[in-house]
Amino acid sequence: MRVGLLTEGGYPYATGEARVWCDRLVRGLDPHDFEIYALSRDARQEAAGWAELPGQVRRVRTAPLWGEPAGRRRPYGRRQRRRFTEHFGDLAVAISVPGGPDGAQADRFASGLHGLADLARDGGGLSAALRSEDAVRTLERACHTPGAPRAAHRARVTDLLAVTEALERALRPLSLDWYGGGGRDPGLSGVDVCHATSGGAAALPGLLAKRRFGTPLLVTEYGVRLREHYLWCTAGRDGRSGPVRALLAAFQGRLAAEAYAQAALITPGNTHARRWQERCGASPERLRTVYPGMDAACFAEVGEGGAAAVGGDDRTLVWVGRLEPAKDIVALLHAFAEVRRWHPDARLRVIETRPETRYETRPESRSGADPADGYPAHCRALAAHLFPDEAADAHTPGDNPVSFEHVGDPEVPTLADAYAAGAVVVLSSVVEGFPVGLVEAMFCGRATVSTDAGAVCEAIGGTGLVVPPRNPRALADACLALLRDPERRARLGAAARARALELFTAEQNVVAFRGIYLELMSHCPVRREEVGADGAPLPFARPAEAHIPGHWTAGQRPAHTPGWAEAGPPPHRTLAALSEEGA
Secondary structure (H helix, E strand, C coil), rough: EEEEEEEEEECCCCCCCCEEHHHHHHHCCCCCEEEEEEECCCCCHHCCCECCCCCCCCEEEEEEECCCCCCCCCCCCCCHHHHHHHHHHHHHHHHHCCCCCCCCCCCCCHHHHHHHHHHHHHHHCHHHCCCHHHHHHHHHHHCCCCCCCCCHHHCHHHHHHHHHHHHHHHHHHHHCEEECCCCCCCCCCHCCCEEEEECCHHHHHHHHHHHHCCEEEEEEEEHHHHHHHHHHHHCCCCCCCHHHHHHHHHHHHHHHHHHHHCCCCECCCHHHHHHHHHCCCHHHHHECCCCCCEEEEEHHHHHHHHHHHHHHCEEEEEEECCCHHHHCCHHHHHHHHHHHHHHHCCCEEEEECCCCHCCCCHHCCCCCCCCCCCCHHHHHCCCCCCCCCCCCCCCCCEEECEEEEECCCCEEEEEEHHCCCCCCCEEEECCCCCCHHHHHHHHHHCCEECCCCCCHHHHCCCEEEECCCCHHHHHHHHHHHHCCCCHHHHHHHHHHHHHHHHHHHHHHHHHHHHHHHHHHHHHHCCCCCEEEECCCEEECCCCCCCCCCCCCCCCCCCCCCHHHCCCCCCCCCCHHHHHHHCC
């Protein structure tokens, strides 16, 4: 089977999101061939190069979603301008006028999107047209369409220019040469399944392959791209005006709804992501939860260390992650102040991970300044204020009960060492997708105290304590309860490790996608004539599974077996018996 893996800002680049699980998926499915179609986010990502790719990756095609557009800048003629104005007008009205995912505006968005794709295929020059005066005037008319929200009506010329520039970058996949029609480099026309690792720009090549070649589209989201965009925009981190944020958010919503509508199957990474997808128009019948696959081997020594390893330092709380506002370290520090009132010997170790050591997606890494800039310094200053250095006497150096460290430091060389440093692992987030750090602590057999954010309750499943977010008193009470009860910590840690090994290993993730690939191939086979390099037909080039409808396994008959075949062979009758029947 040939799988077209569609990525944005991640695999096969050495930095970025979703690269870890993509690499494990590709390596785990070694019988299949993979073709990678990757969209890069910025120049730094491309400068970092690619990760080491396994042999089953047959082809890698890349394109940037940043910088100036490449290709021809020749202006359109009159007929092409008329086509562009019509199709871009449909898309502009669809993002300017609100409406449900099943309404007329959704159809108008799809019509405009595919019309622009056909225009790019026939004549090129779409990037230049999207940055032209015609595009700005068309978007301006759409913003004043009856029913458009107030934010669209307030858009100025500078806002319209910013929107058209952003749309040009987001729609660059429509102009790529990834859609062949045969020959030596068929592109996406030669794959059996398109697997998009997000519902944003990465899904655009899959949408075109579905429309032009009938290739089934699989969309996987471990962090819902639309949710990340909303969080990024509502925080004002992009420096854009209100009208620009409103129009681009509407575009992302329409694009997500179209990807969900056309996908043969959607695989959210947790129930939290599934609810977001359903609200954006995804059909529940085509949703199938597949948990992220993580490497449990690196945590095995700590997790299987028995009671001594589970106990750790029974005075210490450990927090592991990236220091950013969504993690709410401020609430954690205030909760620890309450813990110290009742447990004076308690200590807190805040251990920061580097981006390349984690799995989670981070919308902050897309562009612009990192919102976490300055937040670590603020947390350190607050810790110094709440917990002045303590000394046993006038001649002993002071010691602070709160320490800030990094994974890779001599005291914590690995993530496993970070989780082994304490008795209880704490998660204090107010915004969370899939809690990777929490699952890592579960692999290590650690008792955990978490806030109810994102998919925390789904991941922990009763094997840890969960409290409301932004509630330092409740967080402190839960931490104290576990610090005072080592037997309870041991029971919860053992249960957490068993749950993590059952649900969140890389092996279960690979097995799930192997079955999904074969199911899509059998239900939605791509009918094409296979030819060799010389153009001659290739007999037996398609695997037999592509021609078997329904579910199949080795040793079973195809679905819809005729009744006469189920009844067995007819009984043997002699010629004399037949003569008697005729008489």
